[in-house]
Amino acid sequence: MSGRLAGRRVLITGGEGFxxxxxxxACLAEGAIVRSLDVGLAGTGYDPRNLDGLDVERLTGDIRDSKAVEAALDGVDLVFHCAATTAHGRSLKAPLENLSINAEGALVIFESVRAVNPTATLVYVGTTTQLGPIGEASADEDHAQQPVELYSAHKMLAERAALIYGKSHGLAVSAVRLPNVYGPRMAVHDPGLSFLGWFIGLGLRGERLTVFRPGTQLRNIIHVDDAVEGLIRAGLRDETRGQVTVVGHPAHAAVIDAARAIAAHIGGEAALVDWPAGRKAIEVGHARLDCRRSWVRLGWKPGITLADGLARTGAWFRRHREAP
Ligand SMILES: NC(=O)c1ccc[n+]([C@@H]2O[C@H](COP(=O)([O-])OP(=O)(O)OC[C@H]3O[C@@H](n4cnc5c(N)ncnc54)[C@H](O)[C@@H]3O)[C@@H](O)[C@H]2O)c1
Incomplete structure (x- = not known):
């Protein structure tokens, strides 16, 4: 098998999620031998159909169980830590579960890599929501992190821990932050997960995409093919070791324009509504990213346009899923 990961053994935690x-x-297409460790957590983007038709070794286990993690690490040379409990709002209602999975669980991964497989390369998947409110600025990789909900605070903690493991224990660690990601296999039924997934689900059902007015806050939005290309490059390129690399798109879109694009390319109709009580507390305003340093480290930058990516996403859901 040829490809950039030919013969490499890859472990993906949260491999049955989005x-x-x-x-x-993508790793299989690059020639890798792929194993997933996933516990099948409700309230996340977990969907066992996500790996249908893919030659992936599926392990069922919890990242907080060091025995399960150590077994999953056997023979692996590249680890992508994707598993997490991913609902931002819910992290305020179940703070200890969120801490336990997103921070402690991550530490179990790092500690297990150190103990049983210290030559493996580890890619930690973080989120640009760790930054919190950025204001009018464009945030680069060094921008201060002031998360406004516990999901992002715990992701930030785990990211720092990953980099500390790299430095203190000599592990090959790359920390990647992703912005808003959309595309095939994403969860489209749960408004508590990504707003893009929720809107895409509404669009597929031909319903109203309700945006809290005025909806002008800018977001960095990438197609999942760009996200995984960034992750694979982070896994392969020494330039990303010990660094925070942000896989952001050169373009930004207002939330209302993203909703209109979903309506145009997938279905439904965008409509402005008032904010529901309590939701504004975790709103961060504009989220502009300056990823120039990261693009140099990656030797590439995301390039899939919103129009093209949404059209491909709509076509995928219509072909692979029942009416959502
Ligand atoms: N989707 C986005 O827009 C986005 C943006 C930025 C960062 N991220 C990060 O990317 C990663 C993947 O996100 P996603 O959208 O694919 O999430 P997802 O919710 O679709 O999938 C998460 C997966 O992790 C699994 N999981 C949860 N707890 C586990 C545990 N204790 N042990 C084993 N498996 C467990 C779930 O069962 C699920 O399959 C996460 O770390 C997330 O923080 C996602």
Whole structure:
């Protein structure tokens, strides 16, 4: 098998979720031998159909169980840590579960790599929501992190821990932050997960995509194929070791324009509505990213346009899923 990962053995935690499963497909296409460790957590983007048709070794286990993690690490030379409990709002209602999975669980991964497989390369998947409110600025890789909900705070903690493991224990660690990701295999039924997934689901059903007015806050939005290309490059390129690399798109879109694009390329109709009580507390305003340093480290930058990516996403859901 040829490809950039020919013969490499890859472990993806959270491999049955949205990004993990797309990453699994991309790693297979690059010639890797792929294993997933996933516990099948409700309230996340977990969907066992995500790995259907892919030659992936599926392990069922919890990242907080060091025995399960150590077994999953056997013979592996590249680890992508994607597993997480991913609902931002819910992290305020179940703070200890969130801490336990997103921070402690990550530490179990790092500690297990150190103990049983210290030559493996580890890619930690973080989120640009770790930054919190950025204001009018464009945030680069060094921008201060002031998360406004516990999911992002715990992701930030785990990212710091990953980099500390790299430095203190000599592990090959790359920390990657992703912005808003959309595409095939994403969860489209749960408004508590990504707003893009929720809107895409509404669009597929021909319903109203309700945006809290005025919806002008800018977001960095990437197609999952760009996200996984960034992750694979981070896994391969020494330039990303010990660094925070942000896989952001050169273009930004207002939330209302993203909703209109979903309506145009997938279905439904965008409509402005008032904010529901309590939701504004975790709103961060504009989220502009300056990823120039990261693009140099990656030797590449995301390039899939919103229009093209949404059209491909709509076509994929219509072909592979029942009416959502
Ligand atoms: N989707 C996005 O827009 C986005 C943006 C930035 C960062 N991220 C990060 O990327 C990673 C993947 O996100 P996603 O959207 O694919 O999430 P997802 O919710 O689709 O998938 C997460 C997966 O992790 C698994 N999981 C949860 N807890 C586990 C545990 N204790 N042990 C084993 N498996 C467990 C779930 O079962 C699920 O399959 C996460 O770390 C997330 O923080 C995602």
């Amino acid at each position: 990004i993990g499963s797309n990453l699994a497909a």
